[in-house]
Amino acid sequence: xxxxxxxxxxxxxxxxxxxxxxxxxxxxxxxxxxxxxxxxxxxxxxxxxxxxxxxxxxxxxxxxxxxxxxxxxxxxxxxx
Amino acid sequence: xxxxxxxxxxxxxxxxxxxxxxxxxxxxxxxxxxxxxxxxxxxxxxxxxxxxxxxxxxxxxxxxxxxxxxxxxxxxxxxx
Amino acid sequence: xxxxxxxxxxxxxxxxxxxxxxxxxxxxxxxxxxxxxxxxxxxxxxxxxxxxxxxxxxxxxxxxxxxxxxxxxxxxxxxxxxxxxxxxxxxxxxxxxxxxxxxxxxxxxxxxxxxxxxxxxxxxxxxxxxxxxxxxxxx
Amino acid sequence: xxxxxxxxxxxxxxxxxxxxxxxxxxxxxxxxxxxxxxxxxxxxxxxxxxxxxxxxxxxxxxxxxxxxxxxxxxxxxxxxxxxxxxxxxxxxxxxxxxxxxxxxxxxxxxxxxxxxxxxxxxxxxxxxxxxxxxxxxxx
Numbered sequence: 230x231x232x233x234x235x236x237x238x239x240x241x242x243x244x245x246x247x248x249x250x251x252x253x254x255x256x257x258x259x260x261x262x263x264x265x266x267x268x269x270x271x272x273x274x275x276x277x278x279x280x281x282x283x284x285x286x287x288x289x290x291x292x293x294x295x296x297x298x299x300x301x302x303x304x305x306x307x308x309x
Numbered sequence: 310x311x312x313x314x315x316x317x318x319x320x321x322x323x324x325x326x327x328x329x330x331x332x333x334x335x336x337x338x339x340x341x342x343x344x345x346x347x348x349x350x351x352x353x354x355x356x357x358x359x360x361x362x363x364x365x366x367x368x369x370x371x372x373x374x375x376x377x378x379x380x381x382x383x384x385x386x387x388x389x
Numbered sequence: 390x391x392x393x394x395x396x397x398x399x400x401x402x403x404x405x406x407x408x409x410x411x412x413x414x415x416x417x418x419x420x421x422x423x424x425x426x427x428x429x430x431x432x433x434x435x436x437x438x439x440x441x442x443x444x445x446x447x448x449x450x451x452x453x454x455x456x457x458x459x460x461x462x463x464x465x466x467x468x469x470x471x472x473x474x475x476x477x478x479x480x481x482x483x484x485x486x487x488x489x490x491x492x493x494x495x496x497x498x499x500x501x502x503x504x505x506x507x508x509x510x511x512x513x514x515x516x517x518x519x520x521x522x523x524x525x526x527x528x
Numbered sequence: 529x530x531x532x533x534x535x536x537x538x539x540x541x542x543x544x545x546x547x548x549x550x551x552x553x554x555x556x557x558x559x560x561x562x563x564x565x566x567x568x569x570x571x572x573x574x575x576x577x578x579x580x581x582x583x584x585x586x587x588x589x590x591x592x593x594x595x596x597x598x599x600x601x602x603x604x605x606x607x608x609x610x611x612x613x614x615x616x617x618x619x620x621x622x623x624x625x626x627x628x629x630x631x632x633x634x635x636x637x638x639x640x641x642x643x644x645x646x647x648x649x650x651x652x653x654x655x656x657x658x659x660x661x662x663x664x665x666x667x
Contacts, residue, residue, distance in 0.1 A: 235581050236651030237662040277667045282649070285584035301581055301649075307663035308578070308585075308609055308650030309562045309621045309641060315442050316512030317523040357528045362510070365445035381442055381510075387524035388439070388446075388470055388511030389423045389482045389502060404543040411617050413566040419637075420559040421630065427552040478550050491560065491641065498558075499634050 230255055230294070232262075233301040238279065241272045259283070260290035266302065279304045310335055310374070312342075313381040318359065321352045339363070340370035346382065359384045390458040394467040395450040397443050401471045401480045412464040415487035419494035421502050423482040425475050435516045439472045439481065442510040446470070449509040453501055461497040463488035468501060470511055529597040533606040534589040536582050540610045540619045551603040554626035558633035560641050562621040564614050574655045578611045578620065581649040585609070588648040592640055600636040602627035607640060609650055 232247040239245050249255055256262035259281045267273045280303040281288050287303070294300060312327040319325050329335055336342035339361045347353045360383040361368050367383070374380060394409060403422055410418045425437050450468050457466070467485040475481050484502045488494040505511075513524045533548060542561055549557045564576050589607045596605070606624040614620050623641045627633040644650075652663045 233581065235649065236579055236653075237665040240662070276665055282581070282584055285581070285587055287647075301584065303581070303584075303649050304651065304662070305664040306645070306647065306649055307652040307665075308580075308648050309645040313442065315510065316440055316514075317526040320523070356526055362442070362445055365442070365448055367508075381445065383442070383445075383510050384512065384523070385525040386506070386508065386510055387513040387526075388441075388509050389506040403546045407542045407561060407619070411563065413616050416563060416565040418561040418563065420561070421634070422546060422557040422559070423630075424550065424555060424557065426555040426628065477552050480546070489565065491562075491638075495560070495634070495638050499630075502630065 230296055230298075230300065233299070235301065236304045237276065238273070238302040238304045241270050255296075256294060258290065258294060259288045259292045262294060262300070263290070277305045310376055310378075310380065313379070315381065316384045317356065318353070318382040318384045321350050335376075336374060338370065338374060339368045339372045342374060342380070343370070357385045390454070390463060391465050393451065393454045394469070395447055395454070396469045397441055397446055398469055398471055399473050401469060401483060403480050403483050406467055406483055406485050409467050410465045410485045410487040412487050414489055415464050416489055417491035417494045418485065418487040419491070419498040420483065420485040421498050422480050423502070424480050425477050427477045429515055432517050434477065435518060436474050436476050437481065438474045438514040438516060439470070440512045440514075441470070441472050445510050450505065453504045453508065456504070457486070457497045457500050460500065461488065461493040463493050463497050466497075466501070468505065470505070470509070472511075474516075529593070529602060530604050532590065532593045533608070534586055534593070535608045536580055536585055537608055537610055538612050540608060540622060542619050542622050545606055545622055545624050548606050549604050549624045549626040551626050553628055554603050554633075555628055556630035556633045557624065557626040558630065558637040559622065559624040560637050561619050562641070563619050564616050566616045568654055571656050573616065574657060575613050575615050576620065577613045577653040577655060578609070579651045579653075580609070580611050584649050589644065592643045592647065595643070596625070596636045596639050599639065600627065600632040602632050602636050605636075605640070607644065609644070609648070611650075613655075
């Protein structure tokens with residue numbers, strides 16, 4: 230499972246993707262993924278908010294994650 | 310006293326100015342000018358409305374007209 | 390507000406308006422362009438003809454942009470209207486406002502075009518295949 | 529609504545937007561341009577840097593213009609946003625809508641830029657002389 234990182238999320242993690250290797254404990258849902266991120270990178274808890282996108286759509290906390298999904302961390306957007 | 314005519318006012322009168330010669334009975338106010346126009350050219354009474362401008366400013370009925378004023382008949386505007 | 394650009398022109402080129410409105414303190418620019426539509430009440434329009442009382446039109450434009458600047462803070466403004474005969478898709482009026490934030494430029498631009506259509510002495514004749522009509526002249 | 533023009537670009541040229549929005553049934557065209565401002569909270573901005581998640585950004589733009597077209601009838605729409613480093617007065621986003629009447633293009637254009645700023649995954653970093661800040665990242 231690979232996570233795409235953008236904006237400040239990339240700065241917090243220090244790179245633009247995170248690979249969760251198949252044999253580690255993979256998050257089963259968006260909520261679990263968020264918990265995992267905050268545990269590994271406490272700076273995520275300092276953000277105004279952050280969302281998760283699954284296959285380039287905003288995903289609620291209860292969305293289930295599959296191994297082949299494209300998953301992205303979406304910090305507060307600020308286009309325009 | 311010369312009147313400038315625009316848009317449909319020009320079509321009603323058939324030319325772009327009216328000269329009121331000095332020795333005819335000149336209208337003393339905007340209200341009198343409007344009455345005179347409607348009397349001479351009844352088609353003015355068929356318009357949605359028409360205004361009078363004195364020295365290129367909209368003028369109320371009670372504005373007094375002087376011989377050197379630039380006076381214009383302003384039928385309903387429709388720019389844009 | 391910087392000195393407004395207010396013009397009556399024979400030909401309207403809208404591609405340069407952005408440059409005229411660009412300003413280091415302006416984060417938002419709102420531009421309205423009015424153009425000739427092909428149909429009015431299902432009747433095909435061949436052309437529009439615009440006429441103006443120029444000195445008064447420029448004065449009324451000036452009053453309108455001053456009123457707008459008292460309601461919303463903005464940096465630059467352009468109002469440019471054509472005269473003469475214009476065909477379908479030709480631009481006939483452009484109103485542009487640039488301001489720090491979009492909360493100002495949108496309503497200011499809308500106010501200026503709405504007020505222009507009510508007060509600025511410009512007249513439009515719709516030319517159809519077999520008749521010509523001065524718009525809004527009759528009830 | 530015709531097929532919308534939705535793009536993420538490195539360089540934004542706004543002078544051609546009018547031609548893209550011109551349509552024989554459109555009497556009104558409303559264009560919003562967002563540009564880099566020189567100061568944010570009295571601090572001088574050297575540049576802005578924009579980053580995007582492109583596939584998702586284009587999907588969100590599409591959703592936004594479909595929502596707008598369900599609220600207001602319009603003929604054409606353009607949404608174009610930059611990525612990369614932009615300097616003061618550079619345009620960074622253009623939203624344009626053309627419709628029969630201005631009652632539709634003004635609110636549709638406003639809705640699209642407002643919604644874009646809330647939902648489209650684009651991030652802006654303000655580059656000051658001695659620091660860099662991701663806008664809106666922190667409370």
